[in-house]
Amino acid sequence: MQTQLADFIRDSVEGREADAILRKCVHCGFCTATCPTYQVLGDDLDSPRGRIYLMKRVLEGAPVSGRTRLHLDRCLTCRACETTCPSGVRYGRLVDIGRAVVEARTRRGSWDRAKRASLSFFLPRTGLFGAALGLGRLVRPLLPGRLKKAVLPSRPRGTWPPPRHARKMLVLAGCVQPALAPSINAAAARVLDGVGISLVEAPSAGCCGAVRFHLNRQEAGRDDMRALIDAWWPLVESGSVEAIVMTASGCGATVKEYAHFLREDAHYRDKAERIASLTRDLCEVLEPQAMPLVENAGRVAFQSPCSLQHGQQLRGRVEVLLARAGFELTPVDDAHLCCGSAGAYSLLQPELSGELRLRKLRALHEGAPARIATANIGCLAHLQAGTTTPVMHWIELLDEALRRKMTA
Numbered sequence: 001m002q003t004q005l006a007d008f009i010r011d012s013v014e015g016r017e018a019d020a021i022l023r024k025c026v027h028c029g030f031c032t033a034t035c036p037t038y039q040v041l042g043d044d045l046d047s048p049r050g051r052i053y054l055m056k057r058v059l060e061g062a063p064v065s066g067r068t069r070l071h072l073d074r075c076l077t078c079r080a081c082e083t084t085c086p087s088g089v090r091y092g093r094l095v096d097i098g099r100a101v102v103e104a105r106t107r108r109g110s111w112d113r114a115k116r117a118s119l120s121f122f123l124p125r126t127g128l129f130g131a132a133l134g135l136g137r138l139v140r141p142l143l144p145g146r147l148k149k150a151v152l153p154s155r156p157r158g159t160w161p162p163p164r165h166a167r168k169m170l171v172l173a174g175c176v177q178p179a180l181a182p183s184i185n186a187a188a189a190r191v192l193d194g195v196g197i198s199l200v201e202a203p204s205a206g207c208c209g210a211v212r213f214h215l216n217r218q219e220a221g222r223d224d225m226r227a228l229i230d231a232w233w234p235l236v237e238s239g240s241v242e243a244i245v246m247t248a249s250g251c252g253a254t255v256k257e258y259a260h261f262l263r264e265d266a267h268y269r270d271k272a273e274r275i276a277s278l279t280r281d282l283c284e285v286l287e288p289q290a291m292p293l294v295e296n297a298g299r300v301a302f303q304s305p306c307s308l309q310h311g312q313q314l315r316g317r318v319e320v321l322l323a324r325a326g327f328e329l330t331p332v333d334d335a336h337l338c339c340g341s342a343g344a345y346s347l348l349q350p351e352l353s354g355e356l357r358l359r360k361l362r363a364l365h366e367g368a369p370a371r372i373a374t375a376n377i378g379c380l381a382h383l384q385a386g387t388t389t390p391v392m393h394w395i396e397l398l399d400e401a402l403r404r405k406m407t408a
């Protein structure tokens with residue numbers, strides 16, 4: 001489409017990038033068919049095509065209102081539209097630019113600002129989040145229904161094998177995952193230990209930056225990215241780790257794009273590129289043929305997070321690993337659609353998020369699975385709050401099946 005960006009942005013890095021993206025969109029509307037918010041709300045302004053149109057107008061200098069911001073806030077950043085788009089429109093990058101401009105030109109209400117400020121302060125700090133979660137677990141029986149469901153019971157970590165192999169990989173601990181489910185990284189360490197790889201965590205490594213970046217505190221998010229690079233750098237620079245493993249696909253999608261996020265930072269640009277090039281989702285590290293074959297491990301429905309299938313374009317790998325570990329995968333309709341978790345989205349847009357979870361759980365339960373597997377802690381917590389069927393990270397299931405085989 002034709003564009004005429006306004007002076008305030010035309011000659012900036014963001015302006016040039018947005019212009020190139022906008023010009024690729026031919027307004028065909030194919031993307032509306034796979035947009036979860038359009039499916040629920042039926043409003044073109046809550047579809048990728050409509051949001052692209054809104055952002056074009058904003059970048060061309062049109063007035064910005066709270067309505068414009070609302071349509072962008074309702075977007076899950078699931079990037080299903082990128083997978084669908086035949087013209088290769090990089091919607092995710094455009095919405096980052098559009099949101100920053102809209103945020104700077106509008107003022108949110110005080111309740112909205114307070115909510116966002118507290119999430120931005122609280123979520124990336126594992127200690128604080130863990131303390132609140134611990135308290136929530138203590139008083140869980142007394143909590144009202146919805147809150148009670150949101151407080152996940154503890155998932156003990158189990159043993160973490162000592163580093164004994166020549167092959168070593170770093171694993172991101174992350175921010176909320178160590179508090180919610182320390183069992184996930186420990187399970188990954190045990191499974192990788194079994195195939196000759198030692199997994200290590202860097203002591204001071206924290207949030208990947210996604211939480212604050214997607215709360216539209218983009219510079220604070222970049223600070224988190226720089227801090228994580230600093231924490232990893234000694235191990236990366238010394239060459240003692242061959243890869244950086246992500247057990248949360250949301251973090252993986254972010255870290256793989258560090259070179260983009262920090263492209264304007266002369267001090268961190270090269271380091272960011274190196275970190276991104278070493279980053280792998282856990283399902284990219286495990287070779288199915290290296291895994292022992294297991295039989296009859298049970299029926300499982302796999303929920304492929306958007307950050308895995310759209311953000312990282314990784315499809316089908318986890319399913320192959322689960323099948324190898326003896327799980328029977330049940331069919332899941334509309335597997336390309338978001339479950340409504342999307343980082344802090346479930347807390348900021350509870351109604352839309354709840355509707356999407358309802359639809360996703362209906363599809364997941366269709367094949368009567370004994371358990372649900374996922375690849376992202378946010379999706380895990382969000383889905384578990386809506387069902388009594390156990391929701392686990394796929395690596396926990398794999399670890400369990402392999403251990404059962406060893407003791408059989």
Ligand code: SF4
Nearest residue numbers: 025026028029031085
């Ligand atoms: S983003 Fe892609 S699919 Fe959607 S309207 Fe533009 S060109 Fe068509």
Ligand code: SF4
Nearest residue numbers: 035075076078079081
């Ligand atoms: S990122 Fe997801 S919710 Fe946002 S416009 Fe694209 S498909 Fe719709």
